[in-house]
Amino acid sequence: MRLTLAIIIAKLASFFVKALNQGQATSLPGLLARKIDPKVLAKLSRKLKKGVIIVSGTNGKTTPTRLISNILKEANFSFIHNRAGANLLSGVTSSLLEKCSITGSLNQDWAIFEVDEATVPKVAEQTKPKVIVLMNLFRDQLDRYGELEKLANLWRETINNLPEETKIILNADDPLVSSIAINNKNIYFYGVNNENYKIEKIAESADSKNCPNCKEPLVYSALFYSHIGKYVCPKCGLKRPNLNLSAEEIRLNSFENIELKLRQNTNQLDLKAYLPGFYNAYNVLASTTVGLNLNISEDKIKQGIKNTKAAFGRLERFKLDNHNAILMLVKNPTGFNEVIRLLEIDGKKKKIIITLNDNIPDGRDISWIWDVDFERLIKTADYIFVAGQRAEELVLRLKYAGFNLNSLKQEKDYCKLLEISLAKLDNDETLYILPTYSSMLDLRKVIAEKGCVKKTWA
Ligand SMILES: [Zn+2]
Known part of the structure; x- marks a missing residue:
């Protein structure tokens, strides 16, 4: 009853926002619905046929979300996604409210949510995702400095509380992200092995130059950008974890595309993405890991990646x-x-x-x-x-x-x-x-x- 009322109010709010030309109603319906039924997100996400996929990180949530969406599309899955920018609880909730019936049923297989770093714990707790992808932690703006370790701790707590079957996909090359891994969980690491594009020295702006465990400065055998690379801590022995999916070769073709040779155990995948720039190798790695974990065929993964264009303003x-x-x-x-x-x-x-x-x-x-x-x-x-x-x-x-x-x-x-x-x-x-x-x-x-x-x- 409470859910139905929440849905009706949300749909009315959405109708009036759009009718009055006040935007796309990406947040208000979720905000109102959650006031009436605080469990609306949990209830609705349970109605999805397959479940929820969460993507988060400071730099680049939108691109991996688009890549994963296109892979799902190739595999003939139906899905819902929140709009870029509407990545807080209200935005995520609004995206489900927009597609559900008055009784709260949903026809889609998946919901894929790009989620603000600090909102990950709440969205994860309520949606119990089947897959969670954590990309990186950078200092976005100076006013947020000092919050990175706090965020990493929140993420660790979050994955600790996730259901046993949740697949947790982590960027091994970001020491802060990889350090949140917990032993008895389903963790999948991706990273780069190709050293052609390594840079010489760690930038002054890099955020995590020190070991997340013991604070000793990390030593990098290869640094790819900012604090992302192959690292080891000389004091406590923390090092980049073994990779489940690695980029063995990367070729950057100027503003056109990137070509990659990925490896999963003995299996090799050749991919092309029309997303220029080295950092997109990580977006491709993350989304390929999701596709492989959902048992989507390599051909469909490749095609989904090929179909993805750069997001608004990215290029x-x-x-x-x-x-x-x-x-x-x-x-x-x-x-x-x-x-x-x-x-x-x-x-x-x-x-x-x-x-x-x-x-x-x-x-x-x-x-x-x-x-x-x-x-x-x-x-x-x-x-x-x-x-x-x-x-x-x-x-x-x-x-x-x-x-x-x-x-x-x-x-x-x-x-x-x-x-x-x-x-x-x-x-x-x-x-x-x-x-x-x-x-x-x-x-x-x-x-x-x-x-x-x-x-x-x-
Ligand atoms: Zn250490």
């Missing part, structure tokens, strides 16, 4: 006048450093727009830009255009990185910014645009509405 291509433009969202040092790495692959000098805002979605504290490896970026950039609310700080940061300010232009008006940057390009040259989240939305608006450049979104 978009379009035409600006007659030029190609590539837009990549930047939101924290780790992500930004990976974008820099991607820019370096083809060895060509580039003209780059960087925009920095400090609204809530960007993080109010912008001191994270001091952890971005601009010293490295300036070797790839032959001209940089700077914009956004905090453009001045960005100019200062670039100056400290040693960039020649004669090759830099600050312009806060996005219309003019696009005009002058396009004017600087050679005929066949691509413009690279690296915005923070809210400045990306502003920039899009200018491109789409004001018509200051021809609107030719691909």
Whole structure:
């Protein structure tokens, strides 16, 4: 009875939010329903034919969720997923409420939820997932610093309380994530064995340089990015666990795709993903591990991965006048450093727009830009255009990185910014645009509405 009432209220709320053009009702229905029946999420998730898959991590929840969805689709499973960004309890609950009948029945096989790191314990407790994938723990913004170990402890507690049959899929290359493993659980580790793309030194911005057990600095035989790699603790002996699924070979084909040779015991899988960038190897590894654990055939896994395109803002291509433009969202040092790495692959000098805002979605504290490896970026950039609310700080940061300010232009008006940057390009040259989240939305608006450049979104 209580459940039915909760569902009716949620569906009414959803109807009115949409009817009044107030958005997609991604959170409010869940919020209201949970007030009426606090167990609504638990009750509804039990109605799924197969169960729940949870994906969490600081950098990249959306991409692995999309990869897993496409693998499920290839295998003819039906599924529900929450919308990107609606990754708290109310968003997760809303996604089930949207699809359930008035009596609370659901026809789908699976629900796949991307879940905020700190919300994982609650969603896991209520949904008793069949599969949980934990990708990484990075410091997202400075104001959250110090919370990483707390999160890791919460995750450990969470997996300890999960049903025995839950498959727990962990990134072995992130020491903080792998250290939450518990012996008598179904743990599957994935990681990278190929050392072609290892980096020389641990970045200042890396979050977990020390052993999660004894705090001794970890020693890396191969470091792939930030604090992710093959590590060992010289004091207590903690080391990267043995891999159940490993990437033995990785080839980055610039902005096009990555090719991987994965190995599971003696079995080898060749895959291609149209998701450029080294970090996507981890997204492919995680989602392949899920597919294999659900007994989905290798062909279907490969096809599902091949079908996946980059998420909103992660890497978009379009035409600006007659030029190609590539837009990549930047939101924290780790992500930004990976974008820099991607820019370096083809060895060509580039003209780059960087925009920095400090609204809530960007993080109010912008001191994270001091952890971005601009010293490295300036070797790839032959001209940089700077914009956004905090453009001045960005100019200062670039100056400290040693960039020649004669090759830099600050312009806060996005219309003019696009005009002058396009004017600087050679005929066949691509413009690279690296915005923070809210400045990306502003920039899009200018491109789409004001018509200051021809609107030719691909
Ligand atoms: Zn140690």
